Amino acid sequence: MDAENTPPSPVLVLGATSLIGGFLLARLDAAGLEPMALSRQPPGDDVCWLEGDLSDPDLDEALPHAATVFSLSPIWLLPPALPALKAHGLTRLVAFSSTSRFTKQDSPEASERAVARALAEAEQQVEAFCAEHGVAWTILRPTLIYLEGRDGNVSRLAGLIRRFKVLPLSGRGEGLRQPVHAEDLAAGALAAAGAPAARDRAYDLTGGETLTYRVMAERIFAGLGRRPAILSLPPGLFRWLLTLARPFYPGATATMADRMAQDLTFDDAAARRDFGWSPRAFRPRF
Structure with a gap:
């Protein structure tokens, strides 16, 4: 400047x-x-x-x-x-x-x-x-x-990976993201x-990059020093699991499952x- x-x-x-x-x-x-x-x-x-x-x-x-x-x-x-x-x-x-x-x-x-x-x-x-x-x-x-360890998006996924070792996705997670x-x-x-x-x-x-939700998740695994362990679930099953998770995962909605397949670019x-x-x-x- x-x-x-x-x-x-x-x-x-x-x-x-x-x-x-x-x-x-x-x-x-x-x-x-x-x-x-x-x-x-x-x-x-x-x-x-x-x-x-x-x-x-x-x-x-x-x-x-x-x-x-x-x-x-x-x-x-x-x-x-x-x-x-x-x-x-x-x-x-x-x-x-x-x-x-x-x-x-x-x-x-x-x-x-x-x-x-x-x-x-x-x-x-x-x-x-x-x-x-x-x-x-x-x-x-x-x-x-995102800001490593502080945001409610990328860091929340990192927290789930730390806790459960495996990250479930709705379908193939092909929706595009630009974190x-x-x-x-x-x-x-x-x-x-x-x-x-x-x-x-x-x-x-x-x-600086446009990448699929799945690749974004793989990068988060890498940032934690872990090999990716991603479980692709049928969208209907994933929506049901999100509904069950609401008491333990504030902000979880069935819409999150659908959005994993949407391009938000x-x-x-x-x-x-x-x-x-x-x-x-x-x-x-x-």
Whole structure:
């Protein structure tokens, strides 16, 4: 990032305790910027932490002056906070959403459809507010985010492998995936903030590889130092097992079985062109 396009200091990070947060704070500090982090439960390390909640009616009192804001919180929490952020100097916003806006909009599960609607509505509200108040915005939609040992997707599969030694799949697991590392997303967010071409645009951010669910699982075995032990089950049987597992595996739904055969892929060419998006291949290490 050249000096001309470097965000002014200080920079405010919302949701800084998220998977992406620690990496972004470190990159901001390395770039000579002063990061300030807002959280409901500040961890109290060397970063300038501010205690606050985006849904708090007294949020205005907790906010510092900051022209550039990175929002790592669920994007549906952001629109009500925008007036307060603008009053404290907001001119540049980089906010994370999710490709779940598209992949879950027709889900058989009502809860997943609700998530897709919330994402879409929040994106529209953010764009409308920024256009009306002269704030340059960028919305980033990652695919499957992972951070070894901390995420609820890849690391959850790793936990199942550790516990049961064998990983069952629905059918052949041929649905395509593009897992993206949290550290790469932090680098992409900072690059987007300083790229004029990224202003007033939304981007889908994918990982560096497109691979089948089965190959993704094999890479997780490799990251654990284990030989793959994958059990392909008939989809109907797998759905039944997921239903039984709900009390022990929060978030398990029959839809997960169907999704293993679906391609959940996106095109990141615009991000590569506009701010040099260059994510790593999927080689997790646990």
